[in-house]
Amino acid sequence: MSALQLTRIGHAYFGRTVLDHIDFQVDSAEVVALVGPSGCGKSTLVHIAAGIVEPLRGRVERGYRRHGMIFQEPRLLPWATARHNISYPLRIAGVPRSERKERAMQAALTVAFDPDDLDKYPSELSGGMRQRIAIARALVIEPDFLFCDEPFTALDVALKRRMQDIVIETSRQARFAAVFVTHDLMEAARVAHRIVVLDSTGNGIAGERRLLNAPGHRSDEMIFKTVQSFLRDDPIFRHIDDVDERRLP
Amino acid sequence: MTEWLERLGRSGRFAWSAWSGLAALALLAALWQVGHEAYGDFILPSPLATIEAALAMLADPAAWEIALLTSRRALKGFLAASIAGAALGLAAGYFPAVLRVARPLVTVLLGVPPIAWIVLAMIWFGSTDGTVAVTILVAASPLVFVSVAEGVMSRDRKLDDMARAFGAKAFKRLTTLSLRHVAAHLFPALVVSLGSAFKVAVMAELLANVGGIGGELARTRANLDIAGALAWVLIAVAALIVVEYGLIHPVRAEFERWRVAAQPWGVKR
Numbered sequence A: 001m002s003a004l005q006l007t008r009i010g011h012a013y014f015g016r017t018v019l020d021h022i023d024f025q026v027d028s029a030e031v032v033a034l035v036g037p038s039g040c041g042k043s044t045l046v047h048i049a050a051g052i053v054e055p056l057r058g059r060v061e062r063g064y065r066r067h068g069m070i071f072q073e074p075r076l077l078p079w080a081t082a083r084h085n086i087s088y089p090l091r092i093a094g095v096p097r098s099e100r101k102e103r104a105m106q107a108a109l110t111v112a113f114d115p116d117d118l119d120k121y122p123s124e125l126s127g128g129m130r131q132r133i134a135i136a137r138a139l140v141i142e143p144d145f146l147f148c149d150e151p152f153t154a155l156d157v158a159l160k161r162r163m164q165d166i167v168i169e170t171s172r173q174a175r176f177a178a179v180f181v182t183h184d185l186m187e188a189a190r191v192a193h194r195i196v197v198l199d200s201t202g203n204g205i206a207g208e209r210r211l212l213n214a215p216g217h218r219s220d221e222m223i224f225k226t227v228q229s230f231l232r233d234d235p236i237f238r239h240i241d242d243v244d245e246r247r248l249p
Numbered sequence B: 001m002t003e004w005l006e007r008l009g010r011s012g013r014f015a016w017s018a019w020s021g022l023a024a025l026a027l028l029a030a031l032w033q034v035g036h037e038a039y040g041d042f043i044l045p046s047p048l049a050t051i052e053a054a055l056a057m058l059a060d061p062a063a064w065e066i067a068l069l070t071s072r073r074a075l076k077g078f079l080a081a082s083i084a085g086a087a088l089g090l091a092a093g094y095f096p097a098v099l100r101v102a103r104p105l106v107t108v109l110l111g112v113p114p115i116a117w118i119v120l121a122m123i124w125f126g127s128t129d130g131t132v133a134v135t136i137l138v139a140a141s142p143l144v145f146v147s148v149a150e151g152v153m154s155r156d157r158k159l160d161d162m163a164r165a166f167g168a169k170a171f172k173r174l175t176t177l178s179l180r181h182v183a184a185h186l187f188p189a190l191v192v193s194l195g196s197a198f199k200v201a202v203m204a205e206l207l208a209n210v211g212g213i214g215g216e217l218a219r220t221r222a223n224l225d226i227a228g229a230l231a232w233v234l235i236a237v238a239a240l241i242v243v244e245y246g247l248i249h250p251v252r253a254e255f256e257r258w259r260v261a262a263q264p265w266g267v268k269r
């Protein structure tokens, strides 16, 4: 059974349809990049898949045990320290306090977050460190599925690469499956096994492309060439950089 | 260990801020003294004489009884007002329909002066504790209600979605996110409503003639005992300060550690 199966999903906000006829599937231990222009409904689809939003139509089947999620903004609790932010999902799950502390420490080490900063509040930390906390928070529950909704868009290029490497590395070690939303094709080509393109009006899937080699085993040159040829020759990527200002959230 | 050290540091800063408060009080006392020298003992006894009168009064256990009676009434009314205001505020924050019904009612409640409530309560309950309690409840709960409702409405929905993504049910989201956020709006309102609880308690006691500090004020007025009246005012204010700084501020400081951390260097007060 696949890790995630979405069947004929459709959704509307206040009567305006933003998604329709979406069939989407993720195998276990597979990282799928979901790309599409801004406002085409990527976030909505991921929110539906993660159970935050109830879809108007269609069916969501989850073949995994538990998921973690990373959002575009860190979404940290401003009143809690880094440690308590990381262990927040454990608190929801009712894990005892002492164990929470231990596991938060482990997760912080995984994302190379300095343990000395664990008692600081988010307002005392830099943007990159906050996003590390958000990643650690997603990993602390030892998920076998990860939802990422444009998690690194706000970061600078060097930091972005480091964060992508963390996701690639941990997904390979922990063998979790993931949906990675992005509108950056370079990012998609680095982290994913497969790229799925959402139709620019949210009406179905425009198409998908499987990438050569496993993530982490691709040279920068190869990634660059692949993206170039996608953008130049491949019709499904034609609208990827369109920005429809009317539809921006 | 370090946690306790930090707490000690916070109390130290707190004690330091008490100095500036003391300076302000000294200024007030100076002005008071000027008034005393201009108008004489009969209109305005000197601050020192008032303090002496208050201390002399407090040497008598009966005076403590009276001050405690008023404090107890004020605290009881304050608790009732906080619980009622907070519960209704939560409901209104989550259900806009409740808010639409409650808003005009709150406006009406706030528009009626407390003195009118005292008169009404005296008619309904006679000269009893009930009069004091009801007046405080009506006078202090609307503010708590409004701040809690606004706190709930201004909560960060994105944090709610985050918690939902990690499987938090509605109750868990309420206790770990909404209430925590509401607390920030609640504390300033609590401080104000505690103050008004004391003021209204004294006023209601005076008018309803049910003893306590208000009753004593009525008695001193009848005897034209200005020093006694001022001494009682002093005691009422002291009781309020003890409760506010002994109860509300320490709790608030625990809740607001992160705000202190968020302040840039040099802004810490």
Ligand SMILES: Nc1ncnc2c1ncn2[C@@H]1O[C@H](COP(=O)(O)OP(=O)(O)O)[C@@H](O)[C@H]1O
Pocket: A013, A014, A018, A036, A037, A038, A039, A040, A041, A042, A043, A044, A045, A246, A247, A248, A249
């Ligand atoms: N909570 C919401 N209420 C109303 N409209 C929304 C909401 N969230 C998103 N939308 C609209 O749905 C469309 C798709 O949004 P979104 O899923 O965020 O797109 P993407 O993530 O691909 O940029 C946009 O037109 C956006 O304005």
Ligand SMILES: [Mg+2]
Pocket: A042, A043, A044, A149, A150
């Ligand atoms: Mg989005």
